[in-house]
Amino acid sequence: MLETKKSKFESLVRGYSTELYRYAYWLCRERFQAEDLVQETFTRAWQALDGLRDDKAAKSWLYTILRNEHARQFERKRIEIDGTQELDEIVDSGSMNAHESFEMRDAIEALPISYREPLLLQVLSGFSCSEIAAKMDISEGAVMTRLTRARLALRKLTGRATERKEKVR
Amino acid sequence: MMTCFEFRRTILANPRERTRNQDQHMAQCAKCAALAREVEDFDARIHDAAMVPVPEALADRVLLRHKVREPARFGGSRFGVWALAASLVIALGAAIQLYRADSGDQERVATAAAVGEGHAAVAAISYVLDHEPQLLKANVSGDPAVMKSALTRLGLNLPSQGTTVRYLGKCPVPGGDGEHLVLQTPFGQVTLILVPEQSLGPRVVVAYRDRTAAVSPVRSGSYIVVTDSLKNVKQIEKMLM
Numbered sequence: 175m176l177e178t179k180k181s182k183f184e185s186l187v188r189g190y191s192t193e194l195y196r197y198a199y200w201l202c203r204e205r206f207q208a209e210d211l212v213q214e215t216f217t218r219a220w221q222a223l224d225g226l227r228d229d230k231a232a233k234s235w236l237y238t239i240l241r242n243e244h245a246r247q248f249e250r251k252r253i254e255i256d257g258t259q260e261l262d263e264i265v266d267s268g269s270m271n272a273h274e275s276f277e278m279r280d281a282i283e284a285l286p287i288s289y290r291e292p293l294l295l296q297v298l299s300g301f302s303c304s305e306i307a308a309k310m311d312i313s314e315g316a317v318m319t320r321l322t323r324a325r326l327a328l329r330k331l332t333g334r335a336t337e338r339k340e341k342v343r
Numbered sequence: 344m345m346t347c348f349e350f351r352r353t354i355l356a357n358p359r360e361r362t363r364n365q366d367q368h369m370a371q372c373a374k375c376a377a378l379a380r381e382v383e384d385f386d387a388r389i390h391d392a393a394m395v396p397v398p399e400a401l402a403d404r405v406l407l408r409h410k411v412r413e414p415a416r417f418g419g420s421r422f423g424v425w426a427l428a429a430s431l432v433i434a435l436g437a438a439i440q441l442y443r444a445d446s447g448d449q450e451r452v453a454t455a456a457a458v459g460e461g462h463a464a465v466a467a468i469s470y471v472l473d474h475e476p477q478l479l480k481a482n483v484s485g486d487p488a489v490m491k492s493a494l495t496r497l498g499l500n501l502p503s504q505g506t507t508v509r510y511l512g513k514c515p516v517p518g519g520d521g522e523h524l525v526l527q528t529p530f531g532q533v534t535l536i537l538v539p540e541q542s543l544g545p546r547v548v549v550a551y552r553d554r555t556a557a558v559s560p561v562r563s564g565s566y567i568v569v570t571d572s573l574k575n576v577k578q579i580e581k582m583l584m
Contacts, residue, residue, distance in 0.1 A: 184406060191402040199395050206513060209398055210520070216405050278392035296357070297386060298393045303357055318356035325355050325382070328389065 182229075183220055190236050191216070193299060197237065200294045201244045203283055211247070215240040237299065238309060281331040289324040292317050344368070350375045358382045398512070400477045407470060408515035452573055455551040463517050464549035464556040467567045470514055471534045472552055475525060479510055493522045493537040498562040499583045501526075506582075517543065521567070528582070530575045535583075539564040548573060 191212055198208035198215075218239050226235055282290060292310065295301045303321070307314040345368040353365065358379065369376040398404075455465045490511055494501055507527040514523035514536060522537040543565040548557045556569040557576045568579050 183409070187405045188402045191405055192397045195397045195401055196393065196395055200393065205395075205398070209401065209404075209513065212401065213405055213408055213515075213520075216409070220409060278388050279395075282389065282392060293389070294393055296359075297390050302360070318352075321357065322352060322355040325385070325389075329385065332388075 179223055183216075183223060186219065186232055186236065187216055190233060194236060194240055196298055197294060198240055198244065200282070200290060200298070201241075201287065202248060207248075211240055211244055214243050214247075218243065233299075234301075234305065234309070237295070237301075241309065277332050278328070281328050284331060285324055285327060289320050289327065292320050293324040296321060347372060347375055351378065354379050354382055358386050399480065400474050403474055403477075404515060407466075407474070450548055450573065450577075452548045452550045452555065455549060458547060458549055461517065462547070462549065462558075463543045463565075463567060464547055464558045465551055466515075466517065467534070467536055467558075467569050468549070468551045468554045468556050471554065471569045474514075475510070475534065478512060478523075479525060490522055490524060490537070493539050493564075496539040496562075497537055497564045497566055499537070499566065502582060516541075516567070528579065530578045531571060533575070533579050534567075534569040535579070536567040536569075537564070538566065541565060543567070548576065 194215060195208055195212050198211040199205060202208055202211065215236060219236060222239075226232060282293075285293070292306045295306045295309065296303070301309070303314050303317045307317045310317065345364045347368075350365060350368045350372070353362075354375075361379075365379075369379055455462070458465060460466075490508075508524055509527055509532070510523070510525035512523050513520045515521075516536065516538050519538070519541060522539075524535045524537070526533045526535060541564055542560055543558050544560070546557070546559045548555065550573075554569055554571060555573050555576050556567055557580065558565060558567050559580070566583075568576050570576055570579060
């Protein structure tokens with residue numbers, strides 16, 4: 175019984191730790207914290223593994239654990255970010271520090287978490303709009319709006335960085 | 344029939360899942376078709392940028408941490424209680440032996456069997472031998488400020504001359520994480536694991552798999568040194584104090 179659980183756990187760790195790390199990284203934008211989040215996610219996953227009946231739901235289940243853990247660990251920080259940063263302010267400020275090779279990465283980092291998270295869940299993790307809506311506890315329409323706005327903001331941000339580079343040349 | 348406005352709204356929200364309505368619209372509207380291609384290319388750029396490098400051997404570290412923590416965190420069975428009691432008796436025995444040995448010139452070196460496989464010294468040696476080569480290949484570096492802060496809290500000193508930090512990161516230790524340093528020193532390659540604010544028990548030196556590890560309590564925490572001999576463990580400790 176324990177061996178089966180261990181084997182199931184190991185396959186989850188080997189199968190999902192990479193993508194969970196990337197999701198964690200884009201939530202907290204700090205690689206050591208991201209690794210801590212992944213470690214803690216799997217600790218909690220182990221404790222609750224007996225409750226996972228459907229193996230097909232494992233991926234979504236792990237993402238939810240990580241998301242909750244991030245909210246628990248960085249709740250104050252997250253509120254500060256969301257409370258002070260609006261998407262329009264970010265795009266209009268022109269303060270993005272975009273280096274040539276990391277232009278897009280910087281632009282993604284500059285997005286407020288409420289826009290960055292659904293975008294990464296879709297682009298990186300392959301979740302559908304309805305799955306993202308369930309995970310974030312918002313409507314599917316709200317997810318679509320955020321995704322649209324996130325993409326438009328990234329186009330504007332990366333376009334501005336390119337313009338700046340051309341002016342420098 | 345879908346309008347251009349509707350098409351643009353849906354394609355920007357979800358460029359990956361194209362519907363039949365969208366395909367029909369694209370067939371009739373060149374501008375929207377061009378936009379769809381542009382959004383697809385842009386999404387590929389977002390995807391590439393989002394693929395940040397993942398720390399080497401991450402899955403192995405997660406599994407190792409669970410292995411290390413397992414007796415304490417997951418034990419709850421009758422066997423677990425007996426195993427814990429047996430470990431305590433062994434640890435106490437080892438501690439008494441080491442205390443006696445301390446009074447002599449040469450420190451007693453315990454075996455892995457004497458201290459148990461879950462002991463921090465044994466786990467550290469396993470980690471060094473099984474994971475460190477991959478970590479060194481990954482050529483990643485942690486935050487030097489975190490390392491300095493951990494050294495200061497433990498009252499240790501890393502000489503700037505003659506010592507090079509080859510790797511800086513985190514590693515699992517019983518009950519949490521440690522600051523993991525790989526140093527190139529005049530005495531060879533040495534692993535130093537700093538564990539601030541946490542006691543790993545009394546001082547123990549263990550020889551296992553051709554390595555020697557010393558776990559020592561210090562001011563507000565513990566450290567672990569892993570190298571190839573007791574002599575070099577002592578040299579490193581002298582250098583750090």
